[in-house]
Amino acid sequence: MHLQDLKLTQFKNYASQRLELAAGLNCFVGPNGAGKTNLLEGIHFLCMGKSFSTNPDAYGIRHGDDGTRIEGHFHHPESGETDKIVVKVQKRKRKVIERNGAAYERMAEHVGRYPVVVIAPDDSNLVLEGSETRRRLLDNSLSQSDPTYLSELIKYNKLLANRNSLLKELEGRPDVTGLIAIYNEQMAEPAAYIHACRAAFVRPFTQLLTEAYAVISGQQEEVNVTYKSQLTDISWADLTADRAEKDRLLQRTTGGIHKDDLVFTQEGHPLRRVASQGQLKSFVLSLKLAQYRLLEKVTQRLPILLLDDIFDKLDRDRVSQLLNYVLSASFGQVFLSDTDPDRVTALIDAAEGNRWKRFLVKAGRVTEANATP
CATH class of the missing domain: 3.40.50.300 (P-loop containing nucleotide triphosphate hydrolases)
Known part of the structure; x- marks a missing residue:
């Protein structure tokens, strides 16, 4: 193509x-x-x-x-x-x-x-900035290879926006309408699907990242990617129950797959703290080349x-x-x-x-x- x-x-x-x-x-x-x-x-x-x-x-x-x-x-x-x-x-x-x-x-x-894959000057933000930039990498990759993922992501984000709007309207008061519980139930399925896709993404992605990093950097440091999610160790139902009081007081949804992150390490240490400028640039390039290869593998294009x-x-x-x-x-x-x-x-x-x-x-x-x- x-x-x-x-x-x-x-x-x-x-x-x-x-x-x-x-x-x-x-x-x-x-x-x-x-x-x-x-x-x-x-x-x-x-x-x-x-x-x-x-x-x-x-x-x-x-x-x-x-x-x-x-x-x-x-x-x-x-x-x-x-x-x-x-x-x-x-x-x-x-x-x-x-x-x-x-x-x-x-x-x-x-x-x-x-x-399509883009390599741009501000890609260093994938390592240096907050988790939102790394979730965009996950979502961009998975949305291009799995239409269901994109559909579930859109559904989850819409429900999340509605849930947050309701929490703000309540202004810290308890929800007597039962709408929060309904949103919790509706968000469970898309949250589980998104979490499963992201977890399955990391292993093949890390392998391709390691291969690209060796070519681009010519160095032998061990780099790794770990998927960090609140849903790894707790069910959606338990998570929403545990966070209910905190959500009410802060007037926003504090737990869910919208808090997921990718953790990058070099020789077991946080990459952003130990990598030189050259190593950081090589790693970021390798991230995008790994994304390219994984998209190629999944889409057969x-x-x-x-x-x-x-x-x-x-x-x-x-x-x-x-x-x-x-x-x-x-x-x-x-x-x-x-x-x-x-x-x-x-x-x-x-x-x-x-x-x-x-x-x-x-x-x-x-x-x-x-x-x-």
Whole structure:
């Protein structure tokens, strides 16, 4: 599977732009602020129906316009079929995603059809920030490989929001309506399913992480991932009963799978405390490459890989190790952005036989510079 073309209309800093893409490596080169990341965001919209940032969809609309349209064609070599995907976002209107001219009734139906993995400069937050960033990694991976997981996650989050709203309305008073008990019962099944999926995810993910880390870092430190969840040692019914008084006083749900976390260690110690800058960068890259390989294994498709300005955060040796790994290890379509017009070409000169294109990006305009046949 690969994306054949990309057409942006009133998206970010692009009035109108269409690109014919290589099935292998695509390089977007230009100064900061030119719109390189916006191209990657457009591709991610086509794959996932949303940006890879946490910004609302409306942030994708070009300043001064009322809506944006993103279009692309995904080709499946195995079947010879091509899917036309269109994403439409308008201010104060519901987002529309179309596949071959038909709009999805539910956005969740689109997730997982075109798997994608992003490696971005702020990925170090996966180690350094709070548990929410690591749950997003879990949810992003599992939602793309298991439609039921995404459905149960949406259900759980909606019930959680309703439960929290009720707790705030009660303002610390006891619930005499019985609604809290009803929410507890309704949340039990999705919580159990999500917990089981996350627990099963960690072992194969850790194995792939270890393999990628050895390649990227060239080092032999032992790294590990542990799944931390309140539901590992206690049932949902017991957890909600134990937390009932605390929830009432704090006016929010203090226990559940929305508190899950991934614990990263190096040689048995917390990674964030003992890892050097180089080890941290290698680990974060390995996390995303492990996600890629696990998605490939589960979906039986090569995901699209987006590399956003990785050169600015990594030393040259580490970048070379990453690109050599990506270009020689049966990866699918790859998109990367950089500020140096010569650096990308120099790094991929050794990757003979790979089909690639280089695009120059300047002030919201893109031109194709050169390509391999």
